[in-house]
Amino acid sequence: MSYTRKNMESIYFPEFKKNLPSMEGKTVVITGTTSGTGFVAASTLAELGAKLLLLNRSSERATKSYQTLKNSFPKATIHNVPCDLQSFASVREAVKEVVSLCPEGIHVLCNNAGVMALKDEPTVDGFDVQMQTNHLSHFLLTAELFPLLEKSAESAGESRVVNHSSVARMNPSTKLQPEYLEKKGGNLGGDGASFVFGGARWKRYNQTKLANAAFTAAFHDRLKKKGSKVKSLVAHPGLANTELQVTSVKDGGMGSFFTGILMGMGQSMEDGTMGILSCMCLKDVQSGMFYGPGDGKLALKGPARPFALESFYDNESTRELLWKKSCDAIGREFIV
Numbered sequence: 001m002s003y004t005r006k007n008m009e010s011i012y013f014p015e016f017k018k019n020l021p022s023m024e025g026k027t028v029v030i031t032g033t034t035s036g037t038g039f040v041a042a043s044t045l046a047e048l049g050a051k052l053l054l055l056n057r058s059s060e061r062a063t064k065s066y067q068t069l070k071n072s073f074p075k076a077t078i079h080n081v082p083c084d085l086q087s088f089a090s091v092r093e094a095v096k097e098v099v100s101l102c103p104e105g106i107h108v109l110c111n112n113a114g115v116m117a118l119k120d121e122p123t124v125d126g127f128d129v130q131m132q133t134n135h136l137s138h139f140l141l142t143a144e145l146f147p148l149l150e151k152s153a154e155s156a157g158e159s160r161v162v163n164h165s166s167v168a169r170m171n172p173s174t175k176l177q178p179e180y181l182e183k184k185g186g187n188l189g190g191d192g193a194s195f196v197f198g199g200a201r202w203k204r205y206n207q208t209k210l211a212n213a214a215f216t217a218a219f220h221d222r223l224k225k226k227g228s229k230v231k232s233l234v235a236h237p238g239l240a241n242t243e244l245q246v247t248s249v250k251d252g253g254m255g256s257f258f259t260g261i262l263m264g265m266g267q268s269m270e271d272g273t274m275g276i277l278s279c280m281c282l283k284d285v286q287s288g289m290f291y292g293p294g295d296g297k298l299a300l301k302g303p304a305r306p307f308a309l310e311s312f313y314d315n316e317s318t319r320e321l322l323w324k325k326s327c328d329a330i331g332r333e334f335i336v
């Protein structure tokens, strides 16, 4: 089955972009920039003068999007760093390259990449393909790059880690369940694709996006206790017209007819990128903020606004569960 994206007009993004500050002198690392919110964020940041490191798995899409950015912003410093989030070994290789390219430190790490409602399959490391791509590899990346984030926080007064969650963080479950963070890839409920009746593909996606928000809360809590100048932030794009749904339909996670109707309720990919761009660029952003469209929590479209982290994951037992299971998965401690 296939689904083709329809063009959608951006309502808020042109005005929003005019008010973003310069990012000159800032080094930004971002995952998943071959399309969607990652591509929009990368091109906006290049225009604003940031030094960019784009972490993407090697593919024609990665080469093409990198070339498009280089051609559009010839004066910008842009590096493409191979990084397949389905493999911890690949993430560790990417970290080595990032370290060598960023002796000055990192001002922003944006854990943007993601997949949705894919089949119940394990990665080479044995974890659920959605959980490793969307959360566990980003947790590893953040742990490994933390010294460089601290370095910039000391020299520039702050640095930021921005996670990308979803309205799916609260549907079908608001409870983070440990088995989804364990080496049980391929044994997490099968390939049920019913969005309405809580098919297993959607339960796994729900758990990954809940993990993104819980990671933000747990990291924020640890940073606050330490008095760190590193900030932990999270955004969600509402429903944004990107390649995410195209990939899901191709894998059997969504029907094309239903997807067409659903996307009519969404917004353009540029409008959907305002949340992560707010977290990365706006000056008055505080650690522990969550940016989402409209009224924030469940809205599918609208201008990005901040709201507080939510108690269904920002509580001690969920924060501890998330941290312990994620450290077990990546095979190292992450001491803030």
Ligand SMILES: NC(=O)c1ccc[n+]([C@@H]2O[C@H](COP(=O)([O-])OP(=O)(O)OC[C@H]3O[C@@H](n4cnc5c(N)ncnc54)[C@H](OP(=O)(O)O)[C@@H]3O)[C@@H](O)[C@H]2O)c1
Residues within 6 Å of the ligand: 031, 032, 033, 034, 035, 036, 037, 038, 055, 056, 057, 059, 061, 062, 083, 084, 085, 086, 112, 113, 114, 115, 116, 133, 134, 164, 165, 166, 167, 236, 237, 238, 239, 240, 241, 242, 243, 244, 245, 247, 272
């Ligand atoms: N669009 C929405 O309505 C929506 C709603 C809620 C949350 N989100 C979140 O927004 C984020 C961005 O998604 P999007 O909507 O912009 O979708 P997208 O257009 O499909 O972009 C996803 C990006 O993630 C990358 N990626 C996937 N698997 C990867 C892997 N193993 N290693 C490295 N990169 C990988 C993709 O690269 P490849 O070219 O290699 O596949 C692509 O660059 C995701 O975290 C998603 O969960 C989106």
